[in-house]
Structures are given as structure tokens and as C-alpha cells.
Amino acid sequence: MLKIKDLVVKVEDKEILKGVNLEVNTGEVHAIMGPNGSGKSTLANVIAGKEGYEIVSGEIWYKDINLLELPPEERAKLGIFLAFQYPVEIPGISNATLLKTAINEIRKARGEEELDAMEFLSLMREKMKLLEMTEEMLSRSVNAGFSGGEKKRNEIFQMLMLEPKLAVLDETDSGLDIDALKIVANGVNLLRQDMSDRAIIVVTHYQRLLNYIIPDFVHVLYNGRIVKSGNKELALELEAKGYDWLKSEDKVTV
Amino acid sequence: MPNESVDINQIAQQEYKYGFYTDIEMETFPKGLNEDIIRMLSEKKGEPQWMTEWRLKAYHSWLKMEEPHWANVYYPPIDYQDIRYYAAPKRRPLKSLDEADPELIKAFEKLGIPLEEQKRLAGVAVDAVFDSVSVATTYKEKLAELGIIFCSISEAIKEYPDLVRKYLGSVVPPTDNFFAALNSAVFSDGSFVYIPKGVRCPMELSTYFRINANETGQFERTLIIADEGSYVSYLEGCTAPIRDENQLHAAVVELIALDNAEIKYSTVQNWYPGDKEGKGGIFNFVTKRGLAKGKHSKISWTQVETGSAITWKYPSVILQGDYSIGEFYSVAVTNNRQQADTGTKMIHIGKHTRSTIVSKGISAGQSNNSYRGLVKITANAEYARNFSQCDSLLIGDKCGAHTFPYLEVNNPTARVEHEATTSKIGEDQIFYLNQRGISKEDAISLIVNGYCKEVFLELPMEFAVEASKLLSISLEGSVG
Numbered sequence: 001m002l003k004i005k006d007l008v009v010k011v012e013d014k015e016i017l018k019g020v021n022l023e024v025n026t027g028e029v030h031a032i033m034g035p036n037g038s039g040k041s042t043l044a045n046v047i048a049g050k051e052g053y054e055i056v057s058g059e060i061w062y063k064d065i066n067l068l069e070l071p072p073e074e075r076a077k078l079g080i081f082l083a084f085q086y087p088v089e090i091p092g093i094s095n096a097t098l099l100k101t102a103i104n105e106i107r108k109a110r111g112e113e114e115l116d117a118m119e120f121l122s123l124m125r126e127k128m129k130l131l132e133m134t135e136e137m138l139s140r141s142v143n144a145g146f147s148g149g150e151k152k153r154n155e156i157f158q159m160l161m162l163e164p165k166l167a168v169l170d171e172t173d174s175g176l177d178i179d180a181l182k183i184v185a186n187g188v189n190l191l192r193q194d195m196s197d198r199a200i201i202v203v204t205h206y207q208r209l210l211n212y213i214i215p216d217f218v219h220v221l222y223n224g225r226i227v228k229s230g231n232k233e234l235a236l237e238l239e240a241k242g243y244d245w246l247k248s249e250d251k252v253t254v
Numbered sequence: 255m256p257n258e259s260v261d262i263n264q265i266a267q268q269e270y271k272y273g274f275y276t277d278i279e280m281e282t283f284p285k286g287l288n289e290d291i292i293r294m295l296s297e298k299k300g301e302p303q304w305m306t307e308w309r310l311k312a313y314h315s316w317l318k319m320e321e322p323h324w325a326n327v328y329y330p331p332i333d334y335q336d337i338r339y340y341a342a343p344k345r346r347p348l349k350s351l352d353e354a355d356p357e358l359i360k361a362f363e364k365l366g367i368p369l370e371e372q373k374r375l376a377g378v379a380v381d382a383v384f385d386s387v388s389v390a391t392t393y394k395e396k397l398a399e400l401g402i403i404f405c406s407i408s409e410a411i412k413e414y415p416d417l418v419r420k421y422l423g424s425v426v427p428p429t430d431n432f433f434a435a436l437n438s439a440v441f442s443d444g445s446f447v448y449i450p451k452g453v454r455c456p457m458e459l460s461t462y463f464r465i466n467a468n469e470t471g472q473f474e475r476t477l478i479i480a481d482e483g484s485y486v487s488y489l490e491g492c493t494a495p496i497r498d499e500n501q502l503h504a505a506v507v508e509l510i511a512l513d514n515a516e517i518k519y520s521t522v523q524n525w526y527p528g529d530k531e532g533k534g535g536i537f538n539f540v541t542k543r544g545l546a547k548g549k550h551s552k553i554s555w556t557q558v559e560t561g562s563a564i565t566w567k568y569p570s571v572i573l574q575g576d577y578s579i580g581e582f583y584s585v586a587v588t589n590n591r592q593q594a595d596t597g598t599k600m601i602h603i604g605k606h607t608r609s610t611i612v613s614k615g616i617s618a619g620q621s622n623n624s625y626r627g628l629v630k631i632t633a634n635a636e637y638a639r640n641f642s643q644c645d646s647l648l649i650g651d652k653c654g655a656h657t658f659p660y661l662e663v664n665n666p667t668a669r670v671e672h673e674a675t676t677s678k679i680g681e682d683q684i685f686y687l688n689q690r691g692i693s694k695e696d697a698i699s700l701i702v703n704g705y706c707k708e709v710f711l712e713l714p715m716e717f718a719v720e721a722s723k724l725l726s727i728s729l730e731g732s733v734g
Contacts, residue, residue, distance in 0.1 A: 048689050051681065072688035082689050088682045092704025101700065102690035109691070141704070142686075158690065 001026045001199045002047070002166055007058035009039075009046055016042045018224035019058070024166075027195040031202045031210055031235060034221035035243040040203045041085055043221065044170040047201075048082040049075045062166065076102075077109035079165030083155040083172050090142040095154065098142050099124065099161050106162060127160045131187055149180040156187035167191060168201045173209040185212030207239035222246050283340040289313065292439055295340050299408050302415065312428035312438030319432045325595035326624040326656055327564050329537060332502060339440045339473075397455075403448040404459055407475050410446035417448055421479055425508040425545045425572070433504040433539040433566075441475035441506070449484035449515070458714050460489040474505040480515035482548065487518040489717055503562075504539045513548030513575065518556070520713050522721050524728075525561035530619075532591030535563025542569035543599075546578035546607075554581040555598065556712040558721040560728040563592060568626065570599035573607035573638075580609040583709040585721070587728045588621030588653070597627035597658075602638035602668070611642040614706050617653035618729055624656040631668040638668045646676040647705050649698065649729065677705075699726040 002024040009017040016039045024030050034040050046053050047060060049072035060067040067075060090098070104114040115123070124138060131153055143151050152172055159167055169188065173181055188200065189212075202213055210218075210232065218234040219226045220243075227246055228234065283291060292313055296306040321332070397404050403414060410418050428438035449455055480486055503525070509517045519542075528535025538561075544553035555569035571580030582598035600609035609629065617623040623646065631638045646655035657674055679701055687697035703710070703722050710718045 050685050050689075071694075072685060073691050073693045076689050076691035084686065084689075088680070088686045090683050090686065090701060090704075091677070092707065093700050094704075097700070097704075098687070098690065101692055101696070105691040105693075105696075162690070 001063060002201075003059075003061040004043075004047075005059045005061075007043075007046070007060065008056040009042055009058075010054040010056055011042065011052065015056070016053075016224055017046070020221070020224070020226055022219065022226060024199045024201060026197060026199055028216045029192065029200045029202065029213065031204060031213075031215035031218045031232075032221055032226075033204060033207070033218060033235060033238055036205065038221045039224045040205075040221050041170055044082060044085075044168050044201075044203050047075075047166075047168055048072055048080060073105070077106050079106075081159050081162055081164030081167045083152075083159055083167065083169040085170040085172075085174065087143045087146075087151040087155055089144045089146075091144050093142050094139050095142055096124070096138040099158060102158070102162060124161065127157060130160065130190060131157050132183055133157060148175040149177065152176055152184055153180065153187075156184050160187055160190060163191070165197055166199050166201070168203065170203045171205060172202075173204055173206065181209065182212060185209060188213050207235045210235045220246060282338050285338050286335040287313075287337070287339055287440065291339055295440060295442070298340065299411075301408075301411055304415075304419065305411055308423070308428070309439050312435050313440075315429045316432065316435035316439055319429075319435055321432050325566050325626070326622065326658075327566060327593040327595050329564055329593075332537070334436075337502060340442060397457075400453050400456070401450040402453060402455055403446065405446055407441070407444040407446045407477060410477070414446070414448070417479065418446070418477070421508070421510055422475075422477055423508075425510060425543050426506050426541050431541060434506050434541045437473045437475060437504050437506045437541070441473040444475035444477075444505070446476075447478040447486060447488065449480045449486045451481045452483040453481075454484065455486040458487045458489050460491070472501070472503045472505070474503075474507075476505070476507040478507075478509045478517055478519070480509075480511045480517045480551075482512045483514045484512075485516045485518075487520070487714060489520050489522075489714065491522040491524070491717070491720070501535075502537050502539070505541070507540070507542040507569075509544035509553055511544065511546050511548060511551035511553050511578075514550045515548060516552040516554075517544060518554045519544070519569070520717055521555075521557040521559070522713075522717060522724060523557065523559045523561050523565075524724055526563075527561050527590065527592045527728075528563040530590050532563065535592075536561065538562040538565045538567060540567045542567065544569070544571045544580070546571055546573050546575055546580055546604075548575040548578070549604075550577045551575050552579040552581075554579075554583075554712070556581075556583040556709065557585070557596075558706075558709070558713070558724065559584070559586040559594060559596060560724050562594075565592075565594040565596050567596045568598055570601070571609065572601045572603065573609060573635075574603045575607075576604040577606045577608075578604050579607070581712075582609075582611045582613070582627075583712045584613045585616070585706045585709045585725070586614070586623055586625075587616045587725060588618070588623045589728055590619040590621060592619075592621040594622070595624040595626055597625045599628040600630070600640060602629075602631045602635040602640070605634070605636040605638075607635055607638045609638075609640045611640070611644070612708055613642075613644045614709055615644070615646045615655050616649065616702060616705070616725075616729070617646070617655050618649035620652045622654045622656070624658060626658040626660075628660040628662070629670055630662040631665050631670065633664045635665050636667050638665065640668075640670045642670075642672045644672075644674045645705070646674075647702070648676065648678045695726065695729075698729055702726075702729060 004020055004022040007017050007020040020043060032040055055068055100120055107114055133153060143154060172184055215232055218230055218232060220228040289310060292309050293306060296309055426434050428435050447459060478488060509519060511517050525536040546553045553571045559565055569582060573580050580600050586594045586596050588594045598611055611627055613625050615623040615625055625644045629640045644657050648655055655676060659672055661670060663670055684694055684697050702725050710721060713721055
């Protein structure tokens with residue numbers, strides 16, 4: 001579903017990703033772990049198409065589409081969703097308006113009919129219940145005045161509403177207490193119930209989240225490269241040993 | 255992403271949507287202004303002697319005045335002798351639309367405001383001003399049954415001289431300011447509305463303005479009188495074609511509300527703002543003022559300003575009657591090199607008077623947007639109340655927003671509140687919305703419409719839709 005080949009990315013003349021290779025197939029859940037500054041968020045943002053990154057070389061293919069040629073909204077319309085590490089506040093636009101616009105843009109792109117107000121409302125109610133959210137959040141401006149936990153939950157709510165094909169979660173667990181973490185993980189697992197045309201990438205610093213979202217594959221991103229890949233056991237190994245032991249491995253691979 | 259910048263550039267290069275020139279035979283005066291021109295103008299319009307003298311008096315006051323330069327706007331000097339003060343389509347007068355020049359009708363259709371359509375669909379009576387002469391006034395008979403007068407000011411001068419003489423210049427005297435004096439001397443046409451006692455005008459009254467003839471200053475004059483216990487909602491909306499020379503527009507609008515009367519005046523202004531370098535575009539120097547003269551009277555201004563190269567405009571309310579109410583709701587958008595210095599004045603004279611100011615400024619490109627407002631509570635205005643809210647929204651980092659609130663409180667029982675905020679549409683917000691499948695232009699439009707919601711709610715329904723579209727057009731290509 002997603003194929004990243006030798007991706008080299010610069011930010012303000014500094015090389016952040018130094019040749020990333022990654023293949024994610026339909027039905028799989030991948031975890032990308034790594035210490036701060038290893039390039040995890042850069043990778044997530046480049047997949048989503050954020051500006052301000054210089055793609056020096058490499059390719060990103062989604063199915064058989066060259067993603068790097070598309071603006072972010074076109075990628076979103078293909079079903080790529082990014083749950084933001086730091087969701088921005090957008091005063092003046094209600095959550096409901098954002099979602100209705102987003103869903104209908106994506107439906108339009110897929111050649112489906114727009115949802116009418118009633119269908120939309122019942123869909124929202126259903127998903128909110130799953131995430132233990134209150135309905136007054138719908139009329140509030142997007143993320144405005146939300147606590148850190150509420151913002152993250154709102155990201156997962158949007159993800160469930162938009163039903164992405166490829167969901168990328170950028171450190172969604174950071175800043176969450178254990179109860180909120182469980183709710184967020186529960187949301188991801190709901191999406192996981194139907195993986196027939198879907199893949200999920202979970203970017204995280206800690207192994208903690210992976211207790212609740214069991215990944216099929218774990219990759220360690222270190223200093224701009226994926227230095228180690230394995231199954232869920234790798235996450236536990238990282239939890240036990242920390243990231244320091246990778247430094248020596250990194251040197252070996254260079 | 256390289257692709258995106260291409261798209262944005264394309265959008266940014268879209269030309270002013272309503273820029274076209276209509277080829278209609280015009281009758282024009284020679285350039286320049288002097289007593290003879292004014293006499294000629296007055297004669298051309300078949301005006302009575304008192305009107306000619308009124309104009310000449312205004313002209314002599316104007317000669318002694320100087321063009322004001324206190325506003326936060328900059329433009330090359332205007333040569334008032336290089337302007338043509340009269341231009342009119344040759345064939346007139348017309349009794350109905352069928353008699354109008356087909357070219358003219360075509361022009362209206364290009365603007366998306368076919369009069370026939372308007373009449374049938376919207377139930378709006380349209381007094382269409384094409385350059386300087388009213389071409390068609392519709393729905394007049396229906397309104398006449400209720401005793402409502404809705405006609406061109408030229409017609410009113412002839413048909414209702416008592417009303418005109420009583421009220422013309424009573425709110426904005428010819429000596430009020432430089433541009434008002436100029437307008438009083440040379441105004442070509444405009445609208446006149448009179449709502450009799452106790453009558454609630456059953457439809458929105460509407461005028462579409464259009465500046466068409468090359469190098470012709472447009473000097474509109476509007477006078478609206480709401481007699482005791484009456485109500486009227488008036489809409490003003492306009493577009494203008496592309497022009498290289500700057501065009502001067504100096505309108506005067508006077509509103510008078512007597513006891514228990516209410517006037518709601520809404521404007522959507524979309525004149526040519528000039529090109530990206532700031533060349534061309536309309537200079538809009540307008541004096542708009544309402545007199546809430548009677549007890550419990552109410553005057554409400556709502557404006558959405560997206561056009562003009564320069565806007566100098568302060569729709570004001572004089573709250574003279576006890577318990578009278580003044581309101582000002584404004585959205586002013588500037589993009590590229592547009593400059594706007596706009597706001598309001600609320601002059602509290604009566605007791606228990608209340609005023610509300612909600613101003614939303616949006617600046618993009620390299621534009622400059624200033625809010626300038628005066629709230630004055632006179633010594634006799636016991637228990638006056640004012641609430642002001644001035645918000646500025648910046649798009650990009652080359653534009654400017656300024657707020658100049660002036661407060662003069664001369665009565666200790668007054669309560670005056672002022673709130674101001676400044677915010678910025680950030681790239682992060684845009685990207686967030688992009689990532690949810692919403693394009694850059696739609697994202698800006700969503701944010702801006704959310705920001706302006708309070709003002710749009712004050713507009714009549716069909717106008718609100720138009721205004722929201724207009725904002726999107728005006729801000730196209732503003733984030734790249």
C-alpha cells in the first residue's frame with residue numbers, strides 16, 4: 001500500500017531523513033519508534049505532504065500513485081490521514097463544520113454522494129459514543145480551549161469519521177494519562193476491525209501505547225534511518241534497553 | 255510542494271471577475287469643475303432653482319476646504335479639474351426595463367443581477383444606478399400603495415421637494431467635510447426613500463451601483479427617511495470594471511429615523527481594488543451618517559467591504575432621541591495593495607442610548623487595514639451604553655492591521671466597553687485543514703467565514719450568501 005524508497009529530506013539545510021526505506025502492506029499495523037529528533041515526525045509530515053520540507057531524493061508510492069506529486073488535500077482525499085502530534089486550534093470553525101466539509105470533500109473525490117445533515121449527525125453521535133465524548137464538543141471551535149487529552153481524542157474522532165485507508169498517528173500517546181490512552185487505543189482498534197483496504201502507522205516514542213495497539217511490525221528510526229525492524233518483541237526490547245544500544249549498531253550499519 | 259505553488263499562482267492571477275466595459279453611448283461634460291459646470295448639471299437634470307443654489311453654496315464651501323489627510327491611507331494627489339462630473343447613457347428617461355439599452359441589460363446580466371430575475375425571484379425592488387442616472391425603478395407601484403416612496407433622488411427633488419428640502423443635508427451638511435461638500439455640489443443621482451408613519455416596508459429595498467464611464471467621478475446621494483413607527487431595510491451592493499486611472503467615488507448617505515422607527519442599511523462593496531501592484535482601482539471616500547432622531551429609534555449599519563483601492567468610510571449614528579439605538583457591524587477585507595481606513599462614530603446625545611460596534615478587519619497581501627472609531631458620550635447622555643469589539647485577522651506577514659479607538663466620555667453614568675483581538679491565519683492551520691481534504695482556498699474561506707459570522711448574521715439572507723462568496727474571491731491567492 002505504501003512504499004518509501006531511499007527518502008532523503010532536508011529542513012532548513014539540515015538533513016533529517018537520510019535514506020528511509022519502508023514498505024507497508026494492506027492489513028498491516030506498523031509502529032515507528034525512535035528517540036527524540038530521530039526524524040519520526042518529519043516522516044509522518046512528509047507522507048501527509050506538509051510544506052517546508054525539501055525532498056532531496058527518494059520516492060513515496062501509495063498504491064501506484066506518486067505521492068510526492070500531490071498536494072496534501074489530494075493525499076487526504078485518497079484516504080491518507082494524519083493524527084497530529086500537536087493539533088492546532090482553529091477559532092471560528094466548529095468541529096461539526098470541519099468534519100462535514102472534510103467528509104464531503106473526501107466523498108466527492110471518491111464519487112460518492114454527500115452526506116445529508118441527518119446521516120451526518122447520526123454518524124457523529126455513534127462515533128462520539130465510542131470515544132466517550134460529549135456532544136457539546138461538536139459545536140465548539142476546532143481544538144479551541146481543548147485540553148491536551150481532548151485534542152488527541154478529537155484527532156481519533158476525526159479519524160473514525162473519515163475512515164482512512166492509511167492512518168498515520170504521530171505520537172498520539174504523548175501527554176495522555178492512562179485512561180485517555182486506553183480510549184485512544186480503543187479508537188484505533190475500532191478502525192482495525194476492518195483492515196481489508198487499510199493500513200496503520202503508529203509513530204511513538206514509548207512502548208506503552210503498543211500494549212494496547214499491538215503492531216505487526218516495529219521499526220526503529222534513528223538518526224534519519226530505519227536501523228532495525230522486527231515484530232512486537234522489538235518494542236519490548238527497546239523498552240527494556242532504551243535507545244542507547246542502537247548508537248553502536250548505527251555505526252556498524254554506516 | 256511545487257504543484258501547489260503553481261495552483262496558487264494561477265488563482266492569484268485571476269483577474270477581477272467583474273472587470274468589463276460596457277459600450278453604451280454616453281453623454282458627458284467636459285472635464286473640470288466650476289460654477290458653469292454645476293449650473294449645466296443642474297439644468298440637465300431639470301432641477302428647480304433652490305437646488306441649483308444649494309449646489310452652488312456647497313461648491314463655494316468646498317473651494318475653501320482642504321482635502322483631509324489624517325487617515326492612514328496614501329495615494330497620489332487627486333486633480334479635481336481632471337475629472338468629468340457628469341456622464342449619462344443618452345437614451346432616457348425610461349418607463350420600463352424593456353426600453354433600456356440592450357447593452358445595459360447585458361451588463362447587468364454579466365454582473366449576475368438581471369433585474370427581471372431580481373423582481374420575480376427575490377422580491378427585491380431595485381433602483382438600478384448605472385453610472386449617474388437611474389435607469390430603472392421597479393416595484394414602485396406596489397410600494398406606492400403603502401405610501402412608500404422609493405425613487406431616484408433626481409425624481410424626488412422634482413416630485414417631493416418639501417421632503418427633500420427638509421431633510422437633504424440635515425444629517426450631513428454640505429460643509430461637513432471636503433468630500434461631502436464636493437458631493438453636495440455635484441451629486442449626479444442616487445436613491446430616495448420615504449417610509450410613512452407606522453409602515454413596515456414589506457421588502458428589502460436595493461440599489462446596485464456601477465461605475466462605468468471612463469474617468470467619471472461618481473457622486474451618489476442617498477436619503478432615507480423613516481417616519482414614526484416605520485421600518486425599512488435597505489441594501490446597497492456594487493461592482494465596477496477595470497480601469498487604469500484611479501476613479502474617485504465620494505458618496506453621501508443620510509438616514510433619518512423618527513420616533514420608534516428603524517432603519518437597517520446593509521452594504522456589500524466590491525469595487526475594483528486595483529491590480530496586484532496597486533494600479534488602478536477606486537478611491538472610495540464616503541460619508542455615511544444616520545440620525546436616530548426620535549425616541550426609541552434605531553439605526554443599524556452593516557457593511558462588507560472587499561473592494562476599492564482606498565476606502566475612507568465611517569458610517570456613523572447620532573443617537574439623539576432618548577432610548578435610541580445605533581449599531582455598526584463591519585467586515586473589511588484588504589488584499590494586495592489595498593488600503594482601508596474605516597470604522598464608525600457613535601455620538602450619544604439622548605438619555606439611555608445604546609450602541610454596539612462589531613468590526614472585523616481582514617488583511618492579506620501587502621495591504622493595510624485600519625479601524626478608526628469614535629464613541630462620544632455627551633454631558634446630557636445619562637446612562638448611555640456602548641460595547642465595541644474590534645478584531646483583526648492577518649493573512650501572511652506583509653500586511654498591516656491598526657486600531658484607533660477614540661473615546662470621549664462626558665457623563666459619569668455612561669458605560670463603555672472595548673474589546674480588541676488580533677489573530678493570524680497560520681500555515682499550521684491551513685495544513686491541518688488540507689490534511690482533512692480541504693483545499694487551501696476553501697480552508698481560508700472556512701476560517702474567514704467563521705471569523706466574520708457575527709457580522710454575516712446581521713445581513714439579509716441572500717446578501718449573506720453573496721458576501722461570503724465575495725470574501726472567498728477577494729482572498730484568493732492570499733496564502734501561497
